[in-house]
Amino acid sequence: MEAEETSLPRRRHASLATAIYINYAILSMAQILISQYSSNFQVMWRTDLHGISTVISMMGIGRLLTILFAGDFSDRFGRKPVLIVGMIANFVFLAGLMFSHSMMMAAIFSLFLGFANSFDDAAAYPALSEAFPAKSASMSSLVKAAMSLAQFGLPFLVAAIPNASITLGILAVVVLIDLVLIVMSRFAPQGTVPESAEEKAKEAAVAKESSEQQSARKPSMKIDGIGLIALGFTISFTFYVYTQYIPNFGTSVLGLNDVAAKSLMSWYAIFSLISVFVTTVLVTKVKPIYLVILYPLISLVFLILMVAFPSVMLARITSAVVGFFAAGGVWQLGLSVLTQYFPQKKGKVTGYYSFAAALTYFVGPFVSSFIISSTAASVLQVFWIDVAVTLLGVVIAVFVQLRNRKYRFFV
Structure with a gap:
């Protein structure tokens, strides 16, 4: 009976953990996507390496602009809505780059990846901690695993699909599917602590x-x-x-x-x-x-x-x-x-x-x-x-x- 009760939270929040790991896998690929497709984007945006670096730097600026109040929003409004906002921002980034025809447009959409990173971090890590209180550290470490595996695999994806727009479209669709999974997932109550x-x-x-x-x-x-x-x-x-x-x-x-x-x-x-x-x-x-x-x-x-x-x-x-x-x-x-x-x-x-x-x-x-x-x-x-x-x-x-x-x- 005790074993049943212990495994129940794992089953109840399995879809949540899966969705979070998928989200971070896509997020990690998005973070290095521009550098991986640098030559492709230089043609699309009519720029050079300096312009590519400028677009990449906007990710960090977007993150710094939102990271402090994103955490407060997560505590105040809940993990699910804040995580959804982060995933929508990631979708805007991917879709925006697909239709960007100048460095300025790309730089603006690059800000949204910084927003996504802030809102995802503020909601996802606490959500995992609350859903799996007895294994908080290990569940959080698996986020890094998902990111590392995704970044390891991205160069192979780039080699298989040399067109950046196609890859952006695929990742945008995955984000939307994952967003549906997040919406359907059950989140644990906020502020819980381990209860062994x-x-x-x-x-x-x-x-x-x-x-x-x-x-x-x-x-x-x-x-x-x-x-x-x-x-x-x-x-x-x-x-x-x-x-x-x-x-x-x-x-x-x-x-x-x-x-x-x-x-x-x-x-x-x-x-x-x-x-x-x-x-x-x-x-x-x-x-x-x-x-x-x-x-x-x-x-x-x-x-x-x-x-x-x-x-x-x-x-x-x-x-x-x-x-x-x-x-x-x-x-x-x-x-x-x-x-x-x-x-x-x-x-x-x-x-x-x-x-x-x-x-x-x-x-x-x-x-x-x-x-x-x-x-x-x-x-x-x-x-x-x-x-x-x-x-x-x-x-x-x-x-x-x-x-x-x-x-x-x-x-």
Whole structure:
């Protein structure tokens, strides 16, 4: 009977989880679609690579414009309507690009993908957390798996369908079908927390304490919340800066040719995908807060080794390590901890956490632009910055864990 009750929520929300993963698969493909079809779009929009970069940058601007209030909307109006808004925005992006005949039109529609990303993050992660409270971290990690698999498969789709408009049309139709699935899916009540027998017992024990003691033992948004949000920034910074400049490291520091330097990203991509599945299993055995410390720490060690003792072999190993430990789902684990700390404000804190990560896409290149050049010394300086930010992330994670010891009924 107990097993039946446990499996019931899984069956009840299976369609919801499936729809969310499909949505993120399409979203992840949309994020790199323009670069994959760059030459095609240059002809369609009568522009060059600079124009293509401008269109891509508008995605980040759209995300930053909406990410903060999207979380508040999710808490206030519910996960389903906000998720629907995000999916409609994604459809507008795909359909809009299909009919765009200038860079300006494409840039405007590119904003909608940023909107979609914000509203999807603000609704989908909390919805999964509420639908599967006992497996919140692993279900959130599977979002990364869906995205990685989709991005891995997109180049093959591009090779099979060289016409960008056809691919856009196919993805737009899939979004509409998935939208129907979301509308028909059952969402869990908002603000739920894990309800295992052990946690119920802990909750009952906590309820006996005075209101003052209970309040003192709850996470503080001003301390724990800000710490975890900052952690979202440092985690994203580590792998984003690495992926942007590891080809430069290969050519300028290691003396590799262009093809060999870019191949370092292959190691990163493969191990990032492997990590998603390993972490999904591991998180059922180990508390997420411990992995949020361990993963960045391992990345930090290998980043320092690679920068201090540059070699081709070490660069390949470090690419694999950063892909596995920095990009394979640890960001989602940090978000899982944050939403468990503040279950009544899941949408809002998700928005703050995502906003911190989105800042990476501006801060990383902006800071690096003052340093980077074709010299080995300048590239090494950029990576030392990556090391420093990763170290800061480890310090923040340890600090959050030390305070977490007071919140035994949380994570």
